[in-house]
Amino acid sequence: MPKSHATRASSVSIRSKRSSTARQSSSSLWKCYPKIFKNLSPFTLLIYLLASLIFIFLFYIVLDEVLIHLQKVLFTETNDLLGEMTTVPLENVMANLPFHTTAEKAIDIEKLSGEISSSEASPGSSLQQTTRRRKSIRQFLKWMQEHGADVSKISLKEFPSMGLGVAARKDLSRGDVYMRIPKKLLVSVHGITHSATLSPIFASQQLQIKDIFIVFLLFEKFVKREDSFWHPYIDILPEHYDMSPFFWSVSNLEYLKGSNIYQRTIWERNFHRQRFNSLKERVFDRFPEYFANADISFEKFAWAEWTYSSRLFFIEGQNPREHLVPLAEMVNCFEPFPIDRSTQFVETTSDGSGDVVVKANHQFKRGQQIFESYGYKSNAELLRYEGFHFGDSNPNDCIWLDLPFYQHRANDIRQKMGLQGPPQYCFSPRDILSKDLWPQQAMSYLRLLVATAEENNRDFRTVVSRANEVRVYNTLLRVVRDMINANPYTEQSLLNTSLTPQARLAIEFRLFEKKQLQKIKSSIQMKERLYSK
Incomplete structure (x- = not known):
């Protein structure tokens, strides 16, 4: 053999x-088992059975906690990678990101045919919440299609660390249309003010455009609820914006103290409280028959304010330009690649229908998440309004500095700069280091601020004198040093395991801000030495 x-x-x-x-x-x-059981009383057998069930239950809980922990670790690694990225071509960046997944790997919420794939709940969320969200998304897309939206080129997916997003179902080139939204699904000022229900309110009250949208959102969500035509859209909007500093607790907000965002957030809270009181008096209290059972509070008003501010589109070819565009607003932002700004993200069709189309500002392969730019926003602005930032990867980033205001120069500053108090300007470390480009208005202001009597009538848009320029950079250096000294955080600060997600985000931002300030400080010192020679 x-x-x-x-x-x-x-x-x-x-x-x-x-x-x-x-x-x-x-x-x-097997022959032994009957003998064993014969020697045990029914009560003992019951105890054994209960003990076995308890053991299985505890094992399941421990296993579930381990899986949740592993998912959270993955999310943390994703955020770390996002913060370390540099400006590189989109294809190179996205290929290495954990949240860049193909259509087969992503959690496919809806495949436009009505089929929903199965997936596990995200960390901390219950199965019931996940099931409800899937149902809401399915109803939303069905509603969109029933009213004429063309979304055949995209699918709606849940992406790790980024939440709901839009993925390409086929390859897209720059300029390709991948959504068409009919006019009837656009939330516009004209549509709101001419609605049969709300028109009496707007006919008697001259409201700002922003307030018109806020009244609409509050009425549809908290008054009409499931009876609203817009319910499928309203139902998938975030219930809260708890990662935006405006909604943080006092203790979480304290981590931003010393940063421009802290003062700005305090100011915004007071400002919007006044706006709410005004709108309450003019609309909610004056028309109780509309809002009697809605209990419109400041918290609900803030939800509507943030929904409007974070999701508004300005559409060319429409008047007024302000619109909420269902589905288009779900395209996530990702800045570390050059955007073709000659291509409008959302624009009106040329066929006179009033429909809008959404175009790709970059090339995307089938299965990739589609990204668009949210405009020229610094990391501070992204954190304030969106609840995240891109760190070094943001080509539009700049650091907001509160410049000093000398009272004895108040008249000159008011006459020549039109300023009533201390100004704020944004300094871009990228522009300063690579192009020696300093913000023009900020430099003009500083030259006027430190000008002597002999220099007072000069053109402050350019260098006045070497001595004046030295004083400018010395003043700027004091501002930057004060901000650095007011920032107590180090990398060790992040090792605190009791930090809330908001506190951790705040510290990460402060550490990034300190690093950027150090770069600006070095450049200021070089300029000061140059003009001192």
Whole structure:
């Protein structure tokens, strides 16, 4: 017999013996079981059964916690990678990102045919919440299609660390249309003010455009609820914006103290409280028959304010230009690649229908998440309004500095700069380091601020004198040093395991801000030495 055949036969023989032995052993054990059970009382058997069930239940809980922990670790690694990225071509960046997944790997919420794939709940969310969200998204897309939206080129997916997003179902080139939204699904000032229900309110009250949208959102969400035509759209909007500093607790907000965002957030809270009181008096209290059962609070007003501010589109070819565009607003932002700004993201069709189309500002392959730019926003602005930032990867980033205001120069500053108090300007470390480009208005202001009597009538848009320029950079250096000294955080600060997500985000931003300020400080010192020679 050939060797290979002999080996195979031997192997079969061994397996047969093992199988026979196993069967005999199993049979022997099985015969023992009745004897064991005969010696136990029914009560003892019940105790054993309950103990077994408790053990299985505890094992399941521990396993579930381990899986949740692993998912959270993955999310943390995603955020770390996002913060470390540099400006590189989109294809190179996206290929290495954990949240860049193909259509087969992503959690496919809706495949436009009505089929929803199964997926596990995200960390901390219940199965019930996940099921409800899937149902809401399915109803939303069905509603969009029933009213004429063309979304055949995209799918709606849940992307790790980024939430709901839009993925390409086929390859897209720059300028390709991948959505068409009919006019009837656009939320516009004209549509709101001419609605049969709300028109009496707007006919008697001259409201700002922003307030018109806010009244609409509050009425549809908290008054009409499921009876609203817009319910499928309203239902998928975020319930809260808890990662935006405006909604943070006092203790979480304290982590931003010393940053421009802190003062700005305090100011915004006071400002919007005044706006709410005004709108309450003019609309909610004056028309109780509309809002009697809605209990419109400041918290609900803030939700509507943030929904409007974070999701508004300005559409060319429409008057007024302000619109909410269902589905288009779900395209996530990702800045670390050059955007073709000659291509409008959302624009009106040329066929006179009033529909809008959404175009790709970059090339995307099938299965990739589609990204668009949110405009020229610094990391501070992104954090304030969106609840995230891109760190070094944001080509539009700049650091907001509160410049000093000398009271004895108030008249000159008011006349020549039109300023009533201390100004704020944004300094871009990228522009300063690579192009020696400093913000023009900020430099003009500083030259006026430190000008002597002899220099007071000069053109402050350019260098006045070497001595004046030295004073400018010395003043700027004091501002930057004060901001650095007011920032107590180090990398060790992030090791605190009791930090809330908001506190962790604040510290990460402050550390990034400190690094950027150090770059600006070095450039200021170089300029000061240059003009001191």
